[in-house]
Amino acid sequence: MFGAIEAGGTKFVCAVGDEWGNIIDRVKIPTTVPEETMAEVMAFFKKYELEAIGIGSFGPVDVNPESPTYGMITSTPKLAWRNFLFVQAMKDAFSVPIGFNTDVNAAALGEAVHGAAKGLDSCLYITVGTGIGAGAVVQGQLLQGLSHPEMGHILVRRHPNDHYQGKCPYHGDCLEGLAAGPAIEERWGEKGINLVGREEVWELEGYYIAQALMQYILILSPKRIILGGGVMKQKQVFSSVYKYLPELLHDYVSLPELPEYIVSPGLGDDAGITGSLLLAQQAFKEEIKR
Ligand code: ADP
Ligand code: ZN
Numbered sequence: 001m002f003g004a005i006e007a008g009g010t011k012f013v014c015a016v017g018d019e020w021g022n023i024i025d026r027v028k029i030p031t032t033v034p035e036e037t038m039a040e041v042m043a044f045f046k047k048y049e050l051e052a053i054g055i056g057s058f059g060p061v062d063v064n065p066e067s068p069t070y071g072m073i074t075s076t077p078k079l080a081w082r083n084f085l086f087v088q089a090m091k092d093a094f095s096v097p098i099g100f101n102t103d104v105n106a107a108a109l110g111e112a113v114h115g116a117a118k119g120l121d122s123c124l125y126i127t128v129g130t131g132i133g134a135g136a137v138v139q140g141q142l143l144q145g146l147s148h149p150e151m152g153h154i155l156v157r158r159h160p161n162d163h164y165q166g167k168c169p170y171h172g173d174c175l176e177g178l179a180a181g182p183a184i185e186e187r188w189g190e191k192g193i194n195l196v197g198r199e200e201v202w203e204l205e206g207y208y209i210a211q212a213l214m215q216y217i218l219i220l221s222p223k224r225i226i227l228g229g230g231v232m233k234q235k236q237v238f239s240s241v242y243k244y245l246p247e248l249l250h251d252y253v254s255l256p257e258l259p260e261y262i263v264s265p266g267l268g269d270d271a272g273i274t275g276s277l278l279l280a281q282q283a284f285k286e287e288i289k290r
Contacts, residue, residue, distance in 0.1 A: 001016055001048055002016065002017055002050060002284070003050045004016070006056050006103060006273040007055060011028050014044045015277065021274050023273065027044050029044075042093050051280075052098070053096060053097075053099070053280050054098075054100075054275075054281070055099065055101070055276060055279065057102060058103055060150070063148050070087065097287040099279030100279070103272050105142045106135070106271075107125045108125035109142060110272065110277075111125050111265055115271055116263050116267075117266075123225070123226060124136050126209075126226070126228070128209065129181055129230045129231060133151065157211060158178070166183065175208060175211075179209060179231075184205065184231065206241045206244055213262065214245060214248045217253065227241075228264065228265040241262060
């Protein structure tokens, strides 16, 4: 049996499951301060005999195994969690292999193995929620370089009628600054959920996301793109993306039919936790090899 943690900015989901991705038990824990949240995490896992634990965490995180701060949450705006040594804390409590990656990389892995990109050796998973982030599976592996990619902070061309300044504390009007949930709320003065009938909101959202997808497609050439997160529950955004993306790409690359190529998560809200279970499995297999 494996343990999995999907560590988010508002809640942690902890689960135990088997090697086929079946979840046997799960719990939701509010993200407060590490001492409190982690005590509940430990109490949940102590009930089980685990072979390994996988973590998909909000970030940025240090995912470089050679680094002295491997497994740490780094420059997060959630101050209580800054410099929290996540992997070390788990290792101290459980002497089992610990797999660690970003929440979006875990979700990408979950979708590639059990979800909307099952059977494909490449996919891109993007979440549009409190922030925008993406994880990529490339040739069967999670994409990683110096650190993990931060695809939510790319630059996009502004819509000529959009004068909203942007909300990213680092870049102002990067993609996340213009198109994540909090930007929608500040620009239009209402939470996304209360803007359902306002077509122009979701049209503009698709305008920005289509630009981002164009760049991801040109750079990574993913075999499928999965769009998740709270904002993507507004299905109108998909229609807007399907409209703008061909206008941007001009048939320069040939793509599958867009509604089959750019899709919702096959695992619904379980992409991240399922992927974290796979991270546990990977950590277990690596340990055996050693
Ligand atoms: P998180 O990113 O924190 O894990 P979500 O993916 O649910 O969580 O994203 C939360 C953001 O998405 C908020 O800004 C919220 O206003 C927005 N959001 C959540 N649900 C919806 C919805 N059904 N329609 C539009 N916006 C939504
Ligand atoms: Zn930014």
